[in-house]
Amino acid sequence: MNKSQNLTKDDIPTLIKQLTIPASTGMFFNTMYNVVDTFYAGVISTKAVAALSLSFMIFFMIIGLGYGFSSAITALIGNALGKKKNLLASIYAHKGILFIPIVGLLLMVVGFLCSKEIFIFLGAKEQYLQICLEYIYVLLGGIPFFMLNFSLNAILVATGDTKTYRNTLIFGFFANLVLNPLFIHGFLFIPAMGISGIALATVLIQVINMLILFRKVLKTNMVNFLKPEYFLPQKKIYKDFVVHGLPSSLNMVTMGVGSILLTYFVSTYGYKAVAGYGIGFRVEQIMLLPALGLSTAVLALVSNNFGAKKYDRVSQTIYKALKYGFIICTFGVIFLYVFGELIVSQFDNDAEVISYATGYLAVEVWTFYAFVTLFICVSTLQAIKKPKMIFWIGLYRQIVAKYMVGYTIVIYFALDFKYFWIGVMVMIYSAAIFAFLYTRNELKKLNIPDI
Template sequence: MNHGHDLLKQPIPLLIRKLAVPTSVGYFFNTMFNVVDTFYGGRVSTDALAALSLSFPVFFLIIAIGAGISTGATALIGHALGEGDGEGARRLACQTVSFGLLHGVLVGLLGLYLAPLLFTILGAKGEVLDLALQYMTTIFSGSIFFLVNYVLNSILTSTGDSRSFRNFLVSGFFLNLVFDPWFLYGGLGIPPLGLPGIAWATVLVQALGNCYMAVRVRQSGMLSRFRWRELLPDRRAYWQLAKQGFPSSLNMMTVAIGIFVITWFVARFGSDAVAAYGIATRIEQIALLPVMGMNVATLALVAQNSGARQWERVVEVIYSALRAGIILMACGTAAAFFGAGLLVRLFSSDPEVVRIGISYLRIEAFVFIAYVILYTSVAVLQGLKRPVFPLMIGLMRQIVLPIPVFYLLAVVLGWGLYGIWWGIFIVTWTGALTALYYVIRLAAQLNRREAVSPRPPGEGQG
């Protein structure tokens, strides 16, 4: 069975680079995929651009379910591999696939049913509401393809393979460059589909990705002796996946709810504010790409090394990831602050949209390092199969604090949009420092555990 990089032996900084760089490159192209969608949405109309911005928190529900299941599966399969239980890891991989298929169907059905309510809560009306519903109806119809790619990637990531998903995301970007204008404007037998055409392009790319990722998982050896009956739900495996995946999904859903909350407050200031916020968050995603790569690397490394009970290496992962992330994000902070005007103008020439986007980025730039601390801490805890505390942090950061803080600053004190931007700053740093305190204490406990009962050389490294 090919397990990619030897996550239990090679130097930690080297492994972080090997895992994080392909992931970051992949997520860069995934973000550019979304930028292309935003570009063509803006060519349709300002209402279409606002509809895309409003669709993101709804679309994020799919991401939350997929990422949660993927995180739980990576932790479980990585632990099994670290313990030397290759057959157990293979069985978990089979169950992960069926678990993802089942939830892909459920997410699609629930999304189609709830989308009108969700957009109404967000304040969408008229043409913006119609366009948002057209877009998300297509996306939810293809949600199973998104979920399958997430679970297949979790299997590969647990073995140390982050290149396959990168290859899919890079290829998907270039396919989207062709599909978006084709489906939007029509041609070669395809009628002009308008904004829903952008959604159909996304679904088609995901479906093609399923084919490639399935081949790569098969080649990895994890499903080399795959039998269809192994997809039948196993109560114990499903419980393990649910116990690890659902808190992670709920944590991601708190992000979706947090986006709902922010968008609801921003929408009170008009469609220009919503469009500006949508553009600025796309730019923010690009700046945070290195963090996302290290997040995946941290999860995989902590999972396997904790499974092998190599606690000294787990602690080294924590501090190496934090150090590298903070250095990178210091550069990102400078770029976002000083280049805010240039970056926002790449997506809109509307003076009001540009003004609002700049105001957001110049405050949000100083939150980037908080995201490094927060995401790394969460990845460590998930890799250690401790997903509940990250959920508590998520609830505090996305729901408990934002509503009163935004209301106080934006409404009571009359700061308007600046109250929302500074509210994000305060809430994110509060969550980051809380998570950091918890993880530093945990690292001290792991160091003591290593001193008391170090792992015998070679044990459990199958």
């Protein structure tokens, strides 16, 4: 555990800040990393921006499984550390390092087999389709490195270290600024690769980050090579990963499927709408970063304190995280209403694309409060080992309700673009309210003080 902090004894508000700020900062640079990709894709063409948007949906669905399992590994290690079962925590860490990359290799194969058909389903054809494939095929080759980084970061978060991953993401952002133009346009012996160069830069940066994270994990003494057999698959431990990680992972998959579904309905308005949505989505993500950082803090704090049976600290963590999240959301809403159009216009000068992006943001900023609630509730359920409902909430929010909204507003009534996002906002709030009430009830069953 990080020597400068004790997750089961130190002041909760202080710990939340210590964990959230590095996590949010790292996520900021990760999002800016994607913004840089979008900017350079815009230099190539509007179709290249749209291709990045489509590809992101597919890629997110694949690596989402890794992210979901990493949350489970963090929770399991955190619970073990809270109970002072350090050997069990170490075994979870060793096994987890290989588990997620194995899952990633299987998904990589699926991605290569299915990507083209998904792009065609989403309306890509001819040159647009070719651009999508050039980008996604290179990115898919890097999946094992993405997955290994999820494994390594899961161990660090469980011990209270959110700074190392932050540092790798900051490094990645600056490296991307250099590598993107280098690989896109070529230099000396490096050929011009166009949009596939953007993907290659991402993969190379993941490889470097993997080395940094592995070095830091070794310093925690949670993992070592004295007993190599600890790394080998073990049925009981892998079963724990599946039982506790599958609901979260499937939730991430539903997010990917939901994004594809969302993009399908958006694509009925044309590829410029897809480009506008892609730009607006990335801008929106910047504002949601503190909420994602809070969810990381909640996962680490609740898992450790739940394992230590310090239930009053569990309740306090959730309450404080919600309070801080809502305050941050208010600033985000104001900021995007004032500067949203100016920010969007930096990525594409097409008036129609800008109109679609700003129309998306004008509605979606009001969902921030719902997203904060969802993120914190999902992290809490994962941390207290009650993850089953996470999948069902995701299934409703990402697929069932989203399809109903899309079909009704876009297909049946053929309403304007903004009405689609209003329908999506209502759907997200309904999921957030249910998630809050369900989480509150689960906490009561465990005799944890009301939040």
